[in-house]
Amino acid sequence: MLNAQPLGPPLITRREFIQASASVGGLALGLDLSAQEFGPPRADLPPRSPAAFISVGTDDVITIVTPAVEMGQGGHTAMPMIIMEELGGSWQKLRVVDAPAAAIYNNPMFGQQATVGSFSVRGWYGELRRIGAAARAMLIQAAAERWQVPPGECSAAASLIVHEKSARRCSFGSVAKRAAQLPIPQHPVLKSADRYSVIGTSPPRVDVPDKVDGSARYGIDVRLPGMLYAAVKTSPTLGGTLKSFDDSAAKRMPGYQTTVALPDGVLIVARSYWQARKALDEVKVQYERGALAGLDSAQVSAKLHEGFAKEGSLARHDGDAAGALSRAAHTLEAVYEVPYLAHACMEPMNCTAHVTGDACEVWCGTQSPQAAQAAAAEVLKIPPSRVKVNVQYLGGGFGRRGAGDFVAQAVAAAKAVEGHPVKLIWSREEDIQHDYYRPAAAIRFRGGLDAAGKLIALECSVVTASSPAFGRPGGPPFYTEVIATANYTIPNYHVTGVNQDIGVRFGFWRSVNDSHNPFMFEGFIDELAYLAKQDPCEFRRSLLKDAPVARVGAHRQLAVMDFVARKAGWAHPPAGHALGIAAFEGFGSFIATVAEVSVKDKRVTLHRVVSAIDCGIAVHPDNIKAQLEGGMVYGLTAALRGEITLENGAVTQTNFNDYPMLMMGEMPRTECYIVPSTAPPGGVGEPGTGPIAPALANAIHAATGQRLRSLPLTRHQLDFAVTRT
Numbered sequence: 001m002l003n004a005q006p007l008g009p010p011l012i013t014r015r016e017f018i019q020a021s022a023s024v025g026g027l028a029l030g031l032d033l034s035a036q037e038f039g040p041p042r043a044d045l046p047p048r049s050p051a052a053f054i055s056v057g058t059d060d061v062i063t064i065v066t067p068a069v070e071m072g073q074g075g076h077t078a079m080p081m082i083i084m085e086e087l088g089g090s091w092q093k094l095r096v097v098d099a100p101a102a103a104i105y106n107n108p109m110f111g112q113q114a115t116v117g118s119f120s121v122r123g124w125y126g127e128l129r130r131i132g133a134a135a136r137a138m139l140i141q142a143a144a145e146r147w148q149v150p151p152g153e154c155s156a157a158a159s160l161i162v163h164e165k166s167a168r169r170c171s172f173g174s175v176a177k178r179a180a181q182l183p184i185p186q187h188p189v190l191k192s193a194d195r196y197s198v199i200g201t202s203p204p205r206v207d208v209p210d211k212v213d214g215s216a217r218y219g220i221d222v223r224l225p226g227m228l229y230a231a232v233k234t235s236p237t238l239g240g241t242l243k244s245f246d247d248s249a250a251k252r253m254p255g256y257q258t259t260v261a262l263p264d265g266v267l268i269v270a271r272s273y274w275q276a277r278k279a280l281d282e283v284k285v286q287y288e289r290g291a292l293a294g295l296d297s298a299q300v301s302a303k304l305h306e307g308f309a310k311e312g313s314l315a316r317h318d319g320d321a322a323g324a325l326s327r328a329a330h331t332l333e334a335v336y337e338v339p340y341l342a343h344a345c346m347e348p349m350n351c352t353a354h355v356t357g358d359a360c361e362v363w364c365g366t367q368s369p370q371a372a373q374a375a376a377a378e379v380l381k382i383p384p385s386r387v388k389v390n391v392q393y394l395g396g397g398f399g400r401r402g403a404g405d406f407v408a409q410a411v412a413a414a415k416a417v418e419g420h421p422v423k424l425i426w427s428r429e430e431d432i433q434h435d436y437y438r439p440a441a442a443i444r445f446r447g448g449l450d451a452a453g454k455l456i457a458l459e460c461s462v463v464t465a466s467s468p469a470f471g472r473p474g475g476p477p478f479y480t481e482v483i484a485t486a487n488y489t490i491p492n493y494h495v496t497g498v499n500q501d502i503g504v505r506f507g508f509w510r511s512v513n514d515s516h517n518p519f520m521f522e523g524f525i526d527e528l529a530y531l532a533k534q535d536p537c538e539f540r541r542s543l544l545k546d547a548p549v550a551r552v553g554a555h556r557q558l559a560v561m562d563f564v565a566r567k568a569g570w571a572h573p574p575a576g577h578a579l580g581i582a583a584f585e586g587f588g589s590f591i592a593t594v595a596e597v598s599v600k601d602k603r604v605t606l607h608r609v610v611s612a613i614d615c616g617i618a619v620h621p622d623n624i625k626a627q628l629e630g631g632m633v634y635g636l637t638a639a640l641r642g643e644i645t646l647e648n649g650a651v652t653q654t655n656f657n658d659y660p661m662l663m664m665g666e667m668p669r670t671e672c673y674i675v676p677s678t679a680p681p682g683g684v685g686e687p688g689t690g691p692i693a694p695a696l697a698n699a700i701h702a703a704t705g706q707r708l709r710s711l712p713l714t715r716h717q718l719d720f721a722v723t724r725t
Contacts, residue, residue, distance in 0.1 A: 045186075046134065046184045046185065046186045046187075047127060047130035047131045047133075047134050047184065047188065048104055048127065048131060049104070049184060050131050050132075050134050050135035050138065050184065051180065052065065052099075052102075052104045052105070053065050053067075053083065053128070053131050054083065054087065054131070054132070054135050056089075056139070056172045056173055056176040056179075057173055057176070058173045058174070058176070058177075059173060060090070060093050060159050060171050060172055060173040061093050061094075061095055061173075062084075062087070062089045062090070062093050062094055062095065062159065062172070063095045063096075063097060064079070064080040064083055064084070064094065064095070064096050064097075065097055065098070065099050065105075066079040066080060066096055066097070066098060066099060067079065067099045067105040067107070067113065067115075067120075067124060068115045068120035068121075068124070069098055069115045069365075069366065069367060069369075069391055069394060069397075070098075070207050070393055070394065071115070071365070071367065071393070071394035071395075071396065071397035071401070072394070072396065072397075072630070073115075073120075073623075073627060073685045074205055074207075074620060074623040074626070074627070075115060075120050076096045076205070076206045076207050077096075077203070077205045077206045077207070077620060077623065078120070078121050078619050078620050078623060079120065079121070079124060079128060080094060080096055080206065081198050081199060081203070081619055081620060082121070082124065082125055082128040082129055082132065082199065082619065083128050083129075083131060083132040083135075084132065084198050085129070085132065085191065085196060085197070085198040085199045086128075086129045086130075086131075086132030086133040086135075086136060086188075086190060086191060087132040087133075087135050087136050087156070088136050088155075088156035088157045088158070088159070089158075089159050089172065090158045090159035091198070091203055093159055094206065096206050098369075098391035099113070099369070099391075100369065100388075100389065101113065101369035101370045101372070101373040101384070101387075101389045105369075107119050107120075107123040107124065108123050108124060108126070108127050109122070109123035110123070112368070112370070113368060113369055113370045114367055114368040114370070114371070114402055115367045115368070115397070116367055116368075116399060116402055116508060117508070117512065117587065117683070117686065118587040118588070118589075118682070118683020118684060118685045118686040118687065119683070120685075121619055121681045121683075121684070122587075122588050122616075122680065122681045122682055122683055125617075125619075125680065125681045126680075129190055129191075130188055130190070133185075133188035133189060133190050133191075134184050134185045134188040135179075136156050136188070137151070137185045137188050137189070138179040138180075138182045138184070138185070139156060139161060139172055139175055139176065139179045140154045140155075140156055140161055141179065141182055142175035142176075142178040142179040142182065143161040143163070143170050143175045144163075145178070146170070146175065146178075147163055147166070147168055149163055149165070149166070153165055156172075157197075159171060159172045159173075160172070161175065193617065193678065199617065199619050200617070200618060200619070200621070201620075201621075202620055202621050202622035202623065203620075205623065207393070210393075211393075216393050217392055217393060218347055218365060218392050218393045218394070218395045219347065219350045219351060219352070219363060219364045219365040219392040219393075219394070219395075220347055220348075220350045220395065220425060221392070222352040222363045222392065222423060224352065224354070224363075224421040224423075225421075226419075226420050226421065227352070227420065227421045227422070227423055228257055228269050228270065228271060228417060228420050228421070228422045228423075229269070229270055229271070229272055229273040229275070229276045229422065229423050229424075229425070230260075230267050230268065230269045230270075230276055230409075230410065230413040230422050230423065230424040230425075231267060231268055231270075231273065231276035231277045231279075231280045231424075231425065231427070232262070232265060232266070232267035232268075232280070232409055232424060232426065232430060233265050233266065233267075233280055233283075233285070233427075233430065234262065234264045234265030234430070234434055235264045235265055235287040235289070235290070236287075236433065236650040236651075237287065237289040237290055237292060237293055237648070237649040237650050238290075238292050238295075238503070238504055238505065238646075238649055238650065238651070239290040239291060239292045239503060239505075239649070240264060240287040240288060240289045240290045240292075240293075240649070241263055241264050241287065241288045241290060242261060242262060242263060242264055242265055242266065242285070242287060242288075243286040243287050243288045244285075244286045245259070245261065245266050245283055245284060245285045245286070246283070246284040247259040247266070247268075247282070247283045247284075249282040249283075249284075250268060250279040250280065250282040250283045251279075253270075253275065253278055253279040253282060254271075254275055254278075255270040255271035255272055255275030255276070255279070256268065256270050256275070256279045257269040257270055257271065257417060258416050258417060259283065260412055260413050260416045262409060262412065264287075265285065265287075266280075266283055266285055267280070267409060267412070267413055267424065268280040268283065269413050269416060269417055269422055273423070273425055277427070289649060290649070291503060292502075292503050292504065292649035293648060293649045294648060294649060295502070295503070295504075295646055295648070295649045296645075296646050296647050296648065297339070297645045297646050297647070300340075300440055300502060300504075300646060301337065301440075301442075303500060303502050304337065304440060304441070304442040304463050304464070304500060305335070305442060305463075306500070307442070307461075307463030307498040307500040308335075308442075308444050308461050308463060308498075310498045310500075311496070312461060312462075312463075312496035312497050312498040313476075313477050313496060313497050313498070313499075314476075314495075314496055315462070315476035315477055315480040315483070315484035315495040315496060315497050316476060316480075316483075316484040316493055316494065316495040317493075317494055317495075318490065318491065318492060318493040318494075319457075319491050319492035319493065320492055321457045321458065321459045321492040321493060321494035322459070322494070323492070324448055324456050324457035324491070324492035325446055325447075325448040325457045325459065325492075327448075328448025328449055328450065328456060328457060329448075329449060329450050329451040330448070330449040330453075330531055330532075331446065331447065331448045331449075332445075332446070332447050332448075332524075332527060332528060332531050333444070333445065333446045333447075334444075334445050334524055334527060334709060335442060335443070335444045335445075335709065336442065336443050336445070336519070336520035336523060336524065336709045336710065337440075337441070337442040337443075337520075337709070337710045338440060338441050338442075338516040338519065338520070338710065338711050339440050339642075339643045339644060339645070339711065339712075340437040340438060340439065340440045340504065340506075340643075340644035340645075340646075341437060341438035341509055341515075341638055341642050341643070341644055342431075342432050342435040342437060342438075342644050342651075342653070342659060343396070343398045343399065343400035343435055343436075343438075343509060343510075344396075344431075344432060344656075344659060344661065345394075345395060345396030345397065345398060345400055345401070345431070346395050346396045347365065347394070347395020347396055348425065348426045348427065348428055348430070348431040349400070349401075349405075349406035349425075349426040349430075349431055350364065350365075350406065350410075350423065350424060350425045350426065351363070351364040351372075351406050351407045351409070351410035351411075351423075351424055352364065352410065352421055352422065352423040352424075353376065353407070353410040353411045353413065353414035353421065353422055353424075354414055354420075354421040354422075355380065355411065355414040355415045355418050355419075356418070356419065358380075358382050358386055359382070359386045359387070359388075360376050360377075360380055360382070360386065360387045360388070360411060360414070361387070361388045361390065362376055362387065362388070362389055362390065362407060362410065362411065363390040363392055364389075364390075364391075364392060364406070364407060364410075365391070365392045365393060365394035365395065365397070365401055366389065366391060366394070366401050366402075366404075366407070367394070367397050367399070367401045367402040368401075368402045368404075369389045369391055370384075371402060371403065371404045371407075372389045372404050372407045373387045373389050374404065375404025375405070375407040375408040375411070376389075376404075376407055376408070376411045378408065379408050379411040379412050379415065380411060380415060398509060398510040398634070399436075399507055399508030399509050399510060399512070400435065400436060400507065400509075402507070402508060403436055403507060406424065406426060409424055410422060410423070410424035428654075428655045428656070429654045429655060432644075432651065432653055432654060432655065432659055433650070433651040433653070433654065434651075435507075435644075436505050436506055436507025436508075437504060437505065437506050437507070437509075437644055438506065438507075438509030438515060438516070439464045439465040439466070439479075439504075439506040440464065440465075440502075440504075441462070441463065441464035441479075441516050441517075441520075442463050442464070443460055443461065443462050443463070443483070443517070443520045443521070443524075444460070444461045444463075445458070445459065445460055445520075445524040446458070446459040447459075447524065447527075447528045447531075448492075449528065449531060449532050453531075453532030453533060453534055454532075454542070455488075455490055455528055455532070455539075455543060456490075456491055456492060457490070457491075457492040457493075458490050458492070458493050458494070459494045459495075460480075460483050460494070460495045460496070460521070461495075461496050461497075461498070462477075462479060462480050462483055462495065462496070462497045462498065462517070463497075463498045463500050464479050464497075464498075464499070464500065464513075464516075465499060465500060465501045465502060465504070465506050466478055466479040466499050466501075466506075468499075476495070476497070477497035477499070478513065479497055479499070479513050480495055480497040480513075480517075481512070481513040481514060481517060481586070482513065482514055482517040482518050482521055482584050482585075482586060482690070483495050483517050483521050484497075485585065486521065486584070487544060487547070487551065487553045487554040487557045487584075487585055488525070488540070488543035488544060488554075489543050489544070489546060489547050489551075489554065490543065504646070510631065510634050510635075510685075510686060510689050511586070511587075511631065511635070511686040511687065511688075511689035511690050512686070514584070514586040514587070514686060514687065514689065514690040515635065515638070515689050515690055516693075516711075517690075518582055518584050518586075518690040518691055518693070518694050519639070519690075519693040519694045519697065519711065520694075520709075521584070521694075522582040522583070522584065522691070522694035522695075522698070523694050523697055523698065523707075523708070523709065525539070525540065525543075526580070526694070526698045526701065527707060530701075536580075536581060536698065536702075537561070537565050537570055537581055540561060540581070540583065541558060541561070541562070544557055544558040544561070545558055553585055553590070556585075556590045556614050556677075556679075557583055557584070557585055557590045557592075559590075559614065559675060560583060560590045560591065560592045560612050560613065560614045560675050561581070561583040561592040563592070563612045563673065563675050564581070564583075564592040564593065564594055564610055564611065564612040564673070565581065565592075565594065567594075567610050567612065567671065567673060568581075568594035568596065568608075568610040570594065573596065574596070574607075576598050577596050577597065577598050577607060577703075578596070578597055578598070578599075578699050578700075578702035578703035579594055579595065579596055579597075579699055579702060580594065580595045580597070580694070580695045580696060580697065580698030580699025580700070580701070580702055581593070581594050581695055581698060582690075582691040582692075582693075582694035582695040582698065583691065584690065584691065586683070586686065586687045586690060587682060587683030587686045587687050588615075588616070588680075588681070588682030588683050589613055589614060589615040589616070589682030589683050589684065589687045590613065590614040590615075590675075590682075591611065591612070591613045591614075591628075591687045591688065591690070591691055592611070592612050592613075592691065593609060593610065593611045593612075593632070593691035593692055593695040594609070594610045594611075594695055594699075595608075595609055595692065595695040595696045595698075595699040596608040596609070596610075596699065597696070597699040597700060597703055598703065599700060599703040599704050602717060602718055602719060603718075603719040603720075603721055604700060604713070604718050604719065604720050604721065605721045605722065605723055606636075606668045606696065606720070606721070606722050606723075607668065607669065607722075607723055608668060608669045608670070608671070609632055609636075609668050609669070609670045609671070609692065609695070610670075610671045610672075610673075611628050611632060611670070611671070611672050611673070611688065611691070612672070612673040612674070612675055613628060613672075613673070613674060613675065613684065613687060613688075614674075614675040614677045614679075614682075615674065615677070615681060615682040615683070615684050615687075616677050616678075616679035616680050616681045616682045617677065617678065617679070617680065617681050618674050618676075618677075618681075619681060621674055623684075624672075624674055624684045625672040625674070627684045627685050627688060628672040628684070628687075628688040629670055629672055629688070630688065631685070631686065631687065631688025631689040631690075632670065632688050632689070632692045633662055633667065634688075634689050635688070635689035635690060635691075635692040635693055636662055636668075636692050636693075636696070637660075637661050637662040638689075638693065638711065638712065639692060639693035639696055639697070639711055639712060639713060640662070640712055640713050640714070640720050641660055641712045641713070641714050641720075642659075642711070642712050643711075643712050643714070643715075644659070665722070666720070666722045667722065668722045668723075669723075693711060700718070
């Protein structure tokens with residue numbers, strides 16, 4: 001069994017970590033975690049200090065500080081696996097804690113401390129291996145000095161160091177204190193993949209025992225002495241601000257403590273959450289409705305379509321698409337569109353804050369400890385270093401918990417009653433109506449075929465909202481992913497992007513642009529296949545198989561697509577059933593999905609979903625399959641019924657009754673496969689979301705001839721059913 005103790009407060013301060021490690025003779029001694037900024041690792045520099053990531057106690061318990069938070073994606077297991085592979089530690093002696101907010105935990109791929117974008121394993125894989133290998137070398141060096149033998153004659157495994165010639169052995173804990181005093185190896189020797197004993201296996205997840213026995217602590221579970229509670233309501237109109245309020249009736253309610261005015265609303269602090277909610281109901285609030293007061297969903301759609309008339313930013317330009325289209329034997333034009341979506345995390349936004357003098361401590365589920373730290377510091381006008389962030393388990397993140405808005409509100413409440421911790425909990429209605437939404441988007445396509453049915457030209461105009469900060473200098477606009485980066489061989493290919501920011505606040509949503517661009521792009525590719533009178537799978541194969549050898553991405557995508565087609569029985573679907581396929585590259589991985597459906601009287605029955613992924617080296621195969629399944633469910637929910645609509649600048653959905661999730665009984669039979677690969681790890685948490693919508697829509701077309709160019713399916717008067725037979 002795992003040594004998966006309840007973590008209690010899952011984060012300790014730098015001082016506490018150093019003191020505790022020193023007391024047990026661990027590797028973590030005298031470390032300043034904020035001493036320097038870290039960018040991508042360089043071969044001419046040593047790895048980051050093992051002391052920031054590994055502590056070995058005299059009892060041989062290995063504490064791994066993981067830079068990836070745990071929100072159900074397995075970060076508390078996969079990240080330690082990478083370290084333990086190189087360290088040679090015993091998995092049975094493992095303990096995992098979250099990293100504090102500190103620069104040393106900035107992701108090597110993008111320089112921020114955040115668990116987002118499937119960057120955890122692929123971003124940290126190389127660096128965590130180097131850290132583990134460096135720690136192993138330091139432990140071996142310490143043992144070799146004790147025995148007065150060359151370090152090269154010693155090996156480490158199962159938390160033991162062995163000198164083969166003399167048969168002497170010692171535990172990691174017995175030499176950890178000396179090891180911590182040694183210099184960090186400049187170039188630690190890494191294992192070759194054929195010697196892996198941890199990576200590629202599927203040990204029980206570290207977080208599961210706590211979640212099964214109820215000892216796991218999410219942000220909403222925090223309990224502190226003297227704690228008060230807060231409830232909040234903000235302007236129903238997106239972008240609205242507080243004009244005035246009357247809380248005289250609220251002050252007479254049981255448990256009332258104080259009212260706090262926010263820029264866009266008010267919150268009430270009381271002795272219990274329900275007292276805060278009841279008192280909040282009594283507050284009469286007036287708002288300045290702001291610039292979006294008259295906005296509705298029809299206007300959003302119209303504004304997206306207006307973007308097609310703009311020149312936009314060039315994302316890709318191969319050949320002469322306009323000229324080739326004018327000469328094409330057959331042309332096709334279509335516009336696809338998707339709506340806003342909310343994250344709808346099962347655990348609503350919450351945060352506990354405690355303000356004392358010029359310092360603050362917060363407890364919350366956050367995807368970015370530094371963002372939470374910065375949000376709290378901004379409210380109090382104190383340096384971020386004066387804010388301690390205690391990271392809790394996240395009851396769903398999907399990108400939403402990368403923001404700090406709920407942290408700022410909790411800190412404002414705690415500031416008003418200084419000396420008392422305050423737990424702020426959003427209502428479900430507040431959560432759905434004040435999200436950072438997945439942006440609405442639209443794409444106009446124009447495609448051309450020659451007389452033989454070969455795709456010779458494609459124009460794509462992508463219109464959505466995106467922050468300039470998300471862009472990549474010198475590269476295509478961030479929001480044209482999948483479209484501009486397609487692996488298909490199209491001789492004349494032109495892609496532009498228009499950032500049409502309507503004013504509705506937006507943010508990352510699971511799989512980000514890959515949540516909608518594959519639906520639109522793979523849908524149009526399917527349309528072109530039918531225009532060419534070709535099998536949709538074979539049409540895609542023709543766009544991939546003749547790619548030059550150097551275009552590795554095209555060949556990996558083709559291999560995955562062929563693999564999933566075989567597993568799904570593409571050539572011989574069951575009688576009365578139809579299949580749809582989608583395949584693309586995203587987050588450093590290659591994924592393909594086939595949906596199997598039957599349709600009768602506008603009722604779609606989803607019988608089976610088959611997915612395959614080439615994600616490079618598979619660190620934890622069971623978890624990869626779970627992530628593919630989870631991503632598929634998230635994407636299927638959106639495809640079937642996900643839609644945030646606006647009326648007079650306000651979100652009309654309020655709760656799960658009108659923003660429903662996929663139920664367990666609606667889950668189709670699912671098969672997930674990992675295509676063996678020796679490439680560096682790609683992402684797995686995000687890619688599974690994107691292909692289900694196009695695969696399903698393409699399957700429905702194959703069954704009915706009805707082409708679906710917008711989501712959700714409820715827009716098209718289709719019902720949904722599922723069968724596992």
